[in-house]
Amino acid sequence: MSPAPKIVGFEFATGARFQAGEHPDANEVGRHMEMLREKFKGEITPEDVLSDAKNPNSPLHSFFEWKDGDAAHQYRLAQARGLIRAVVAIYKKPEEPAKKMRAYVHIKEAGAPHYREIGHAMSVKSTREIVLRNAWREFQQWRQRYKDLAEFATLFEAADDLEQKLLSGAKH
Structure with missing residues (x-):
C-alpha cells in the first residue's frame, strides 16, 4: 500500500x-x-x-x-x-x-x-458517498445547462457510460 x-x-x-x-x-x-x-x-x-x-x-x-x-x-x-x-x-x-x-x-x-480536507473526506465511506453524490448532481446540473452545445456531446456520452458502470457496480 x-x-x-x-x-x-x-x-x-x-x-x-x-x-x-x-x-x-x-x-x-x-x-x-x-x-x-x-x-x-x-x-x-x-x-x-x-x-x-x-x-x-x-x-x-x-x-x-x-x-x-x-x-x-x-x-x-x-x-x-x-x-x-x-x-x-x-x-x-x-x-x-x-x-x-x-x-x-x-x-x-x-x-x-x-x-x-478532500483526502480525508474521500477516505471515509460515508463522506465519500456524500462527495460523489454531490459531484454527480452538480455535473448533471452543468450538463443540463449546456446540453445543446455539440462540442460537449462526447463528454456527455462518456458520462452516460460512467453512469451505467456505476449503476451496474452498485447492483453487485
Missing part, C-alpha cells in the same frame, strides 16, 4: 473571489486552516474560521470586513465559506509530480454541514 499523499503547500484557486487580506499568503492561510481542522477533529466550518479570524493576530483576520451592520455575521460566514473554497492544496507523493487540488470539500451532513 503506497503512503498517503502529503500536503506540501497551498495556493488560492484561480478566479477565487474574496476580500484579499493585507498579506494574502495562501501557504500561511492553508497551514492555519489545517491547524484549525486538526483542532476540531478533522472538520472545519465557516463558524470555526470566523471565530478564529476575530482575533486581530490571526492570519485570517484581514480577509474579513469587520464593520458591523445588520447582516454582518451572515456576510462574514459567506466570506468564510468563500475563503475555505479558495484554498488549493499542493499534494506530493514520493516519486510523483506535485498535484494541485482544492483543499476542502463541503460535506452536507444533516444538521452539521462542514468542510473536510
